[in-house]
Structure formats: structure tokens, C-alpha cells
Amino acid sequence: MTPRLLNRCLLALAGLVLLGGCLLVLSAGFDVYRRQGLVPPPGWPLTTADDVLLSSTDRIRWSGQGWWWWPAVIAALAVVTLLALWWLLAQLRRRHPGTLPVGGTSPQEGVELRDRALSDAIAAEAGALPGVEHAAVRITGRSARPRTRVRLTLTPQEAPGAALEALCEGPLRTARRSTGSPDMPTEVRLQVARHGPHRAE
Numbered sequence: 001m002t003p004r005l006l007n008r009c010l011l012a013l014a015g016l017v018l019l020g021g022c023l024l025v026l027s028a029g030f031d032v033y034r035r036q037g038l039v040p041p042p043g044w045p046l047t048t049a050d051d052v053l054l055s056s057t058d059r060i061r062w063s064g065q066g067w068w069w070w071p072a073v074i075a076a077l078a079v080v081t082l083l084a085l086w087w088l089l090a091q092l093r094r095r096h097p098g099t100l101p102v103g104g105t106s107p108q109e110g111v112e113l114r115d116r117a118l119s120d121a122i123a124a125e126a127g128a129l130p131g132v133e134h135a136a137v138r139i140t141g142r143s144a145r146p147r148t149r150v151r152l153t154l155t156p157q158e159a160p161g162a163a164l165e166a167l168c169e170g171p172l173r174t175a176r177r178s179t180g181s182p183d184m185p186t187e188v189r190l191q192v193a194r195h196g197p198h199r200a201e
Helices: 003-029 032-036 056-063 069-092 115-127 160-179
Strands: 099-101 112-114 132-141 146-154 186-192
Touching (some): 112 115, 115 132, 115 160
Antiparallel strands (some): 099 112
């Protein structure tokens, strides 16, 4: 699962939980069940305007669990809150430039190129290099100073030095010339594809 898909699933889940809670509170506050003649399921919370989330019986029952119960609940809620805040801040912090100027022109006057399109183009060109089985590219940083992260999966017969030189002289040089960033930093990770054992007969 990609981070984008995971974020969307978490947002959808959080939205459904909040929507359900709001509808539950509003239906009790406006006494919807009595006005519409509806019968809620047994044990359904907040069915009338006088209901509370935790009744006196529930509070007494939970308080009888021991001195450690409420501190543990508060600590768990604090951890959940901190994790949610960390996740929110991580979403707000941009990790990719979004758009890049083409040919070194300023974004206001020139043509812009989306970072995803540039990374796809580099990956396609790198994947076509001799000895490269798979290529994955990601553009990070700011629009004024983008960074490139490349992960190449090489065939067992390919020399890493030759593959790295072909990558620098081909796809990366084209990308730097297209964006007008001759000093665009690049991080390259090389790995060798697994292959099955050879059977001798």
C-alpha cells in the first residue's frame, strides 16, 4: 500500500468515525427517536436528550477497576492524540516540489513540469538502460532546489559502476538539462535482482 493510498484510507476512516459520532449526538440532542417513532437497538447509546455518554453506573464500575485504570486510559488517549498530531504535521509538510520550471525559466514566465511526470520520465529512461531490470525515481526538495532519489534493480550480470555511469550520462543529464538545474543533487541506490539457483544435469 502506497503512502498516498494509506493516507486516504486513514482520512476516510477518521471521517466516518467523526460523522457517526456527530450523527449520534445530534439525533439524541434533537430527540429524533421519539419524534420519528423510532426504536433504537438495545444498548444503543444516546437515545434521548437526557442521556449522557457515561452514566453513574458506568463511572462507578470503571472506577472500581483499580487506581491504575484512569491513568492508563489518559496515557493511551495522550499517545493517540500525539500520533494523530504527528500524522497531521507530516501531511502538512511538503516532501516534493510539486512543479518544476522547464529549461531554467522562472515558474511565472516559463512552462512548468510536474515532479511526478519528471520522475516517471527518468524512471522510464533508466529502466531501458542495459542491465537494469527495474527503476524507481522520486523527486524531493523544493522547486528551486529539487533532489532526485533513484533506486535501480540490476541484473546479476551487470556491473554497478557501468550502470551508474550510464544513469548519470543518460537520464540524469537529460533531467538536469530540462529543468535547468545542473547541480541537482541525486541519491542512487543499487541492488541486484534475485535469481534462482542454476541446476546442473
